[in-house]
Amino acid sequence: MSTPKATDFGGRALDFVMGIVEAPINGFERLMGRKRMPYLFLAPNLILFGIFTFLPIAIAVGYAFTGGTGLFVSERPFVGLDNFRQLLQCEDYLRPGSCRESLFWTAIWNTLWFVGFNVAATLLVALVTALILNRAMAARGFFRAMFFYPVLLSPVVIGLIWKWFLDRNGLLNAFLQMLGVPPEIFLLDVGWSRFFVVVVSVWFHMGFYTLILLAGLQAIPKDLYEAAAIDAASPRRTLFRITLPLLGPNLLVVLILLMIRSVQIFDEAWVLTNGGGPGTANSFIVQYIYQMAFGSDLRLFGLASAASVLMGLVLLALTLIQLRLGRKMES
Amino acid sequence: MGNLKLTNVTKAFGALTVLHGIDLTIDDGKFVVFVGPSGCGKSTLLRIIAGLEDISAGGIEIGGRDVVQLSPAERKIAMVFQSYALYPHMSVRKNLAFGLENLKFKRSEIETRIAEAARMLALEPYLDRKPRQLSGGQRQRVAIGRSIVRNPDIFLFDEPLSNLDAALRVQTRAEITRLHRQLGTTMIYVTHDQVEAMTMADEIVVLNGGRIEQVGTPLELFDNPRNLFVAGFLGSPRMNILKGKVTALGLAGVTIDAGYGAPLTASIDPAAAKVGQAVLVGIRPAHFAIGNEGLPFVVQYHESLGTETYVYGTLEGRGEQIIVHQTGHFAPRPGDLLRIMPLPGRVHVFDPESGLALPQSVSQRSDAHEHA
Numbered sequence: 001m002s003t004p005k006a007t008d009f010g011g012r013a014l015d016f017v018m019g020i021v022e023a024p025i026n027g028f029e030r031l032m033g034r035k036r037m038p039y040l041f042l043a044p045n046l047i048l049f050g051i052f053t054f055l056p057i058a059i060a061v062g063y064a065f066t067g068g069t070g071l072f073v074s075e076r077p078f079v080g081l082d083n084f085r086q087l088l089q090c091e092d093y094l095r096p097g098s099c100r101e102s103l104f105w106t107a108i109w110n111t112l113w114f115v116g117f118n119v120a121a122t123l124l125v126a127l128v129t130a131l132i133l134n135r136a137m138a139a140r141g142f143f144r145a146m147f148f149y150p151v152l153l154s155p156v157v158i159g160l161i162w163k164w165f166l167d168r169n170g171l172l173n174a175f176l177q178m179l180g181v182p183p184e185i186f187l188l189d190v191g192w193s194r195f196f197v198v199v200v201s202v203w204f205h206m207g208f209y210t211l212i213l214l215a216g217l218q219a220i221p222k223d224l225y226e227a228a229a230i231d232a233a234s235p236r237r238t239l240f241r242i243t244l245p246l247l248g249p250n251l252l253v254v255l256i257l258l259m260i261r262s263v264q265i266f267d268e269a270w271v272l273t274n275g276g277g278p279g280t281a282n283s284f285i286v287q288y289i290y291q292m293a294f295g296s297d298l299r300l301f302g303l304a305s306a307a308s309v310l311m312g313l314v315l316l317a318l319t320l321i322q323l324r325l326g327r328k329m330e331s
Numbered sequence: 332m333g334n335l336k337l338t339n340v341t342k343a344f345g346a347l348t349v350l351h352g353i354d355l356t357i358d359d360g361k362f363v364v365f366v367g368p369s370g371c372g373k374s375t376l377l378r379i380i381a382g383l384e385d386i387s388a389g390g391i392e393i394g395g396r397d398v399v400q401l402s403p404a405e406r407k408i409a410m411v412f413q414s415y416a417l418y419p420h421m422s423v424r425k426n427l428a429f430g431l432e433n434l435k436f437k438r439s440e441i442e443t444r445i446a447e448a449a450r451m452l453a454l455e456p457y458l459d460r461k462p463r464q465l466s467g468g469q470r471q472r473v474a475i476g477r478s479i480v481r482n483p484d485i486f487l488f489d490e491p492l493s494n495l496d497a498a499l500r501v502q503t504r505a506e507i508t509r510l511h512r513q514l515g516t517t518m519i520y521v522t523h524d525q526v527e528a529m530t531m532a533d534e535i536v537v538l539n540g541g542r543i544e545q546v547g548t549p550l551e552l553f554d555n556p557r558n559l560f561v562a563g564f565l566g567s568p569r570m571n572i573l574k575g576k577v578t579a580l581g582l583a584g585v586t587i588d589a590g591y592g593a594p595l596t597a598s599i600d601p602a603a604a605k606v607g608q609a610v611l612v613g614i615r616p617a618h619f620a621i622g623n624e625g626l627p628f629v630v631q632y633h634e635s636l637g638t639e640t641y642v643y644g645t646l647e648g649r650g651e652q653i654i655v656h657q658t659g660h661f662a663p664r665p666g667d668l669l670r671i672m673p674l675p676g677r678v679h680v681f682d683p684e685s686g687l688a689l690p691q692s693v694s695q696r697s698d699a700h701e702h703a
Contacts, residue, residue: 221414221416223412223413223414223416224416224418226383226403226412226416227410227412227416227417227418227477228418228429229382229383229402229404230381230382230383230403230404230409230410230430231404231429231430231433231477231481232404232430232433232434233404233429233430233433237433241418241429242418245420246419246420248420
């Protein structure tokens with residue numbers, strides 16, 4: 001009869017802990033008043049968030065208005081909006097070469113391009129995968145785990161695996177040679193490298209989004225499909241008139257999360273393309289920020305911070321849209 | 332034509348057989364209720380008729396057509412689900428139109444049918460609302476409306492009132508019955524509620540353990556239950572059961588001694604019984620008369636419902652639990668000793684081993700038919 005013993009032990013342990021903490025908690029409650037007590041319990045997390053999240057954000061915002069290459073605030077002169085002017089000064093925004101910070105605008109256009117293709121591809125692949133995994137099929141649990149597994153890997157590992165796969169002497173070329181197709185240096189070709197950055201990103205992240213969509217699909221009552229079957233709905237009409245509209249809230253969450261995640265593309269693409277190559281074909285906005293601040297001893301922390309602030313505003317806007325649409329859909 | 336014929340319908344989930352060779356014929360225009368306890372297979376049988384479940388063996392004909400290989404949409408049936416299964420993102424109008432659009436009806440025809448169903452079910456004010464903006468009763472009516480617009484040969488109802496409160500249930504019950512009279516279409520209705528079964532059905536099919544126990548009109552089943560299960564399942568409170576022994580055979584029936592010094596007379600065909608045969612005697616609570624002679628009944632407590640009273644107690648001595656029904660006000664005290672006597676012709680007799688009812692005498696059978 002181990003369970004009652006364990007319960008007794010658990011109960012005694014809880015009593016022991018409560019005996020220790022009760023007196024100080026009562027003391028704090030008398031000191032602060034009952035209404036303020038919740039803040040006491042929130043304080044440890046707030047302090048950690050403050051140090052590791054809010055403080056860096058505040059520092060970055062502050063640095064965006066400073067110049068020079070010094071690391072400490074005291075070493076950095078206030079330059080007002082100069083960094084933002086430098087980033088946004090452009091004759092024609094569609095031609096990065098005409099901009100003062102051409103690399104910034106190249107990164108922006110590359111990122112926009114990537115966001116468009118990556119969001120569309122990941123959403124489509126995750127949706128199709130979720131629809132397939134939602135059906136009664138053999139080894140469904142195995143396939144669900146298999147599609148989710150890449151999410152657990154480190155982005156650097158992902159980048160290295162695919163680099164090994166796509167290299168001149170990689171697995172893909174070996175396979176193509178077996179078929180008599182001449183080898184291709186995928187990562188040195190602008191088109192192929194951009195294509196594979198999207199492929200790798202889709203492969204890496206789709207498991208997570210598939211999971212969200214699968215949860216949404218499973219929340220759709222089965223009897224709606226039965227009613228649709230009696231209502232003579234074809235599979236296509238059932239998909240477009242029943243499944244997708246009811247999956248709307250989940251699709252919206254996935255869409256916004258995907259956009260946010262895509263704007264932040266960096267690590268796996270950096271490793272895969274040897275720092276954004278060929279040339280600047282895969283140089284994205286986060287990479288630009290990283291290079292300005294820490295790459296090649298540039299130490300342009302002000303410029304990097306200004307770019308971070310601009311990117312942060314875009315992400316904030318996306319998050320607000322998600323929250324607003326989410327609430328609207330819930331109501 | 333909305334007649335239905337089930338031939339040896341069998342359904343198994345793996346090694347578990349839930350329907351054992353169901354044979355049933357339902358005539359066009361009938362209101363048939365499948366009733367039985369949870370897990371008896373009534374909903375599975377309904378879903379099989381709808382085409383939502385495959386059968387393991389047997390045949391299904393609707394209007395003389397073999398429909399076993401046909402999809403639900405091709406069977407000319409409509410179904411009202413327990414959860415209503417309304418499309419939550421569509422307005423009432425779109426819910427009603429969806430099936431017709433799938434069948435490529437003309438817009439004008441769709442509008443006409445929606446208007447007709449909405450008028451019939453008083454749904455006109457709600458046509459542009461979403462299901463979540465409707466009450467339970469209104470949703471139920473939309474679900475019925477969705478079935479009506481398709482003009483099916485057979486309506487199938489899967490416990491459609493179970494999510495409604497008691498008052499609304501009574502009201503919707505009456506509405507469905509009215510609708511059946513108005514449309515004249517075959518309706519098959521699944522419920523575990525015997526009151527729904529008794530009040531709505533032209534015919535009741537009592538199911539138990541995946542088998543049909545008895546088919547008949549509500550009063551046929553109430554008056555002449557084929558076996559102990561049907562006797563116990565239909566009627567509320569349930570039938571009282573006493574142990575007894577046949578002591579004499581007469582021309583009009585048999586005499587049974589239940590051990591309380593008051594012999595009971597049952598209108599049983601004497602040819603079907605033997606003197607000394609052990610039997611179970613069934614008497615409904617409403618079929619006892621309280622008087623100066625009869626079984627000794629010790630009152631434990633009573634429930635007064637205003638127009639009627641249920642008295643709960645035991646028979647003195649062996650202590651068998653008995654319920655007695657009295658109309659009007661009646662307030663015996665706990666411990667009171669009453670004498671109760673079954674009404675003539677209202678004693679059911681069952682074989683304790685097979686559970687089957689012993690056949691009634693010819694005169695009783697003809698009485699029962701006249702009564703029905």
